[in-house]
Amino acid sequence: MSDAVLSAQAVRKSYASGDATLEVLRGVDLEVQAGESVSIRGESGSGKSTLMNLLAGLDAPDSGTIAWGGSPDTGARRRAAYLGMIFQSFYLVPELDAYENVLLARRILGRVDADARLRARELVSAVGLSGRAHHLPAQLSGGERQRIAIARALMNRPGLVLADEPTGNLDERTGNAVVELLLGLCASAGTALVLVTHNAAHAAKARRSLLMTAGVLGPPA
Amino acid sequence: MPWYLHLAVRQLFPTGRRFPFFTLISTLGVALGVALLVIVMGVMGGFAYEIRHMIVDTEGEIQIVAHGLIGDAPAVMKRVLAVPGVAAATPYARDAVMIKFGDKSAFPALRGLDLASVESVTRLSQYLLVGSLDDLDDDSVILSDQLAASVGANVGDTIEVYSPLIINKLAADAVFLPRQVRVVGILHIGHNQLDSSTVYGTLRLTQDLYGLGSTVHGIDVRVTPGSNEDDVVARLNAVLPEGIRAFSWEDSFSDFLWVLNLERSMIFFLLLFIVIVAAFSVTSSLLISVVRKTREIGLLGALGGRPIQVAACFCAQGLFIGVLGTAVGLALGFSALAVRNHVVLWVARVTQREEVLRRFYQFSELPAHTSGATIALIVVLTIVISTLAGLLPAWRAARLRPVDALRNE
Numbered sequence: 001m002s003d004a005v006l007s008a009q010a011v012r013k014s015y016a017s018g019d020a021t022l023e024v025l026r027g028v029d030l031e032v033q034a035g036e037s038v039s040i041r042g043e044s045g046s047g048k049s050t051l052m053n054l055l056a057g058l059d060a061p062d063s064g065t066i067a068w069g070g071s072p073d074t075g076a077r078r079r080a081a082y083l084g085m086i087f088q089s090f091y092l093v094p095e096l097d098a099y100e101n102v103l104l105a106r107r108i109l110g111r112v113d114a115d116a117r118l119r120a121r122e123l124v125s126a127v128g129l130s131g132r133a134h135h136l137p138a139q140l141s142g143g144e145r146q147r148i149a150i151a152r153a154l155m156n157r158p159g160l161v162l163a164d165e166p167t168g169n170l171d172e173r174t175g176n177a178v179v180e181l182l183l184g185l186c187a188s189a190g191t192a193l194v195l196v197t198h199n200a201a202h203a204a205k206a207r208r209s210l211l212m213t214a215g216v217l218g219p220p221a
Numbered sequence: 222m223p224w225y226l227h228l229a230v231r232q233l234f235p236t237g238r239r240f241p242f243f244t245l246i247s248t249l250g251v252a253l254g255v256a257l258l259v260i261v262m263g264v265m266g267g268f269a270y271e272i273r274h275m276i277v278d279t280e281g282e283i284q285i286v287a288h289g290l291i292g293d294a295p296a297v298m299k300r301v302l303a304v305p306g307v308a309a310a311t312p313y314a315r316d317a318v319m320i321k322f323g324d325k326s327a328f329p330a331l332r333g334l335d336l337a338s339v340e341s342v343t344r345l346s347q348y349l350l351v352g353s354l355d356d357l358d359d360d361s362v363i364l365s366d367q368l369a370a371s372v373g374a375n376v377g378d379t380i381e382v383y384s385p386l387i388i389n390k391l392a393a394d395a396v397f398l399p400r401q402v403r404v405v406g407i408l409h410i411g412h413n414q415l416d417s418s419t420v421y422g423t424l425r426l427t428q429d430l431y432g433l434g435s436t437v438h439g440i441d442v443r444v445t446p447g448s449n450e451d452d453v454v455a456r457l458n459a460v461l462p463e464g465i466r467a468f469s470w471e472d473s474f475s476d477f478l479w480v481l482n483l484e485r486s487m488i489f490f491l492l493l494f495i496v497i498v499a500a501f502s503v504t505s506s507l508l509i510s511v512v513r514k515t516r517e518i519g520l521l522g523a524l525g526g527r528p529i530q531v532a533a534c535f536c537a538q539g540l541f542i543g544v545l546g547t548a549v550g551l552a553l554g555f556s557a558l559a560v561r562n563h564v565v566l567w568v569a570r571v572t573q574r575e576e577v578l579r580r581f582y583q584f585s586e587l588p589a590h591t592s593g594a595t596i597a598l599i600v601v602l603t604i605v606i607s608t609l610a611g612l613l614p615a616w617r618a619a620r621l622r623p624v625d626a627l628r629n630e
Binding site for chain 2: 081089105
């Protein structure tokens, strides 16, 4: 029996573009094992973000199947429990402080208890921001916001984290630190990671690297 | 607390920030509508409440009258007092008279009281400014204060009372001298009409002035506490002789009360539009918020929030603004009611219209009475309207697909 936390088979997706149809994904196959880190690189418009949306269950493929931990249920409720997501633009809720933003992932999943509060504090500390836990996102730098987003992604102890260009809005030094932190935290928690990035150096840090070219996913040349 | 309610509270009252402008304006809009409703409904309710008090305190809750006169008053009284729910009853006679003091005269109504039973039905004693009902006898009267002032009479003075019976006597070439009576009390009820034109005397004095013999014009009834007035009226009418009927004070003033209620309903309906307009401003602000927070809404979906929960987050903001606005509005409204007389008297004094105010509105003070049912209606309607104001933004937010919302850069 496969130990895959994520399995995508023959996934196709196309969009209407005027009278024409734009085929963005042309039969993508991907399997990610528990605790494994996989990087996906590719040019802009190659279909990386579309693939991430499909893998996250935010959009449906035209054909093909996607399963999390062997189950085809990719609904909102399961997503909250099984998946952590990190975006290029951080997407923190501006009215909540750093700690509350981390805790938000658990609130959406259900009741917040003392254990959840403790875990949120530990994660804020693990990303090196314990001194800024009660700062609003507007009071944090880009790197600090992305660290909070990483902590939020790990809050519910997900089996898989999907990170879509998490360093896209950061300078190189900060980006390197964020990727190191993300890989380290996922590795220590045994959480699988799919990292979409333009940065070859960041991609090389993952256990397995893939290249997306014109909607087809494969090993780098 | 569910996450969508927690987030709704945080969006209205963000951590570490002062009261946000949007929350402040939206809450104030709702609060002003509620405050106006409370003030206007309170004052209008006050008129009805004061009128009820005035009638009940001076005439009891039920009035028994005949087409003409009630002949055998003691027998009718006996039947009335035997009816369950009747606590006390007192006969009375009343009609117009002319009074004269020095060179000043007036044409008030004289109400003849049965001193043995009047205090068990009415609360006239508590309206006496000077004197006592105990001082009243067949050669004395109590004047309402404005009437006493208009003729210049005080306690201890003797006034002349003329009744229409004098015309009958003159027609028969008989001499009928006016009745000389002492003023033994001054009374202030608080209603301009009563305070300017009422004389209280004994039943015997009134019967003598009108040649009524032992007959009376009517019987005032007080019901036992907790009794339903309409039920007691029905029981009384079942035992009263033909030609004599009982009416509750509401029956007696049904046209007036209907007009008053119609006025209240119309004004309530019109003032409710202030709350509705405030709700539109809540809708508009929340719609802007949905557009501004499109990516956050997408994020909530990506984190596992369901569309109905995202909708609830925005709907709840309307609800919270409604609750907060209602609370502030109630506080403002009741505070304004508490100082209403100071404000009205100040305005009247500045514009030198104190007398006009008293003459026009009948009451010496601006009355206010707020019923629990009216407040409950205001609270429920305001909160429902405010919550509905959040529905359109909520629907808009719920329709956003996370994948589209997150793409919205």
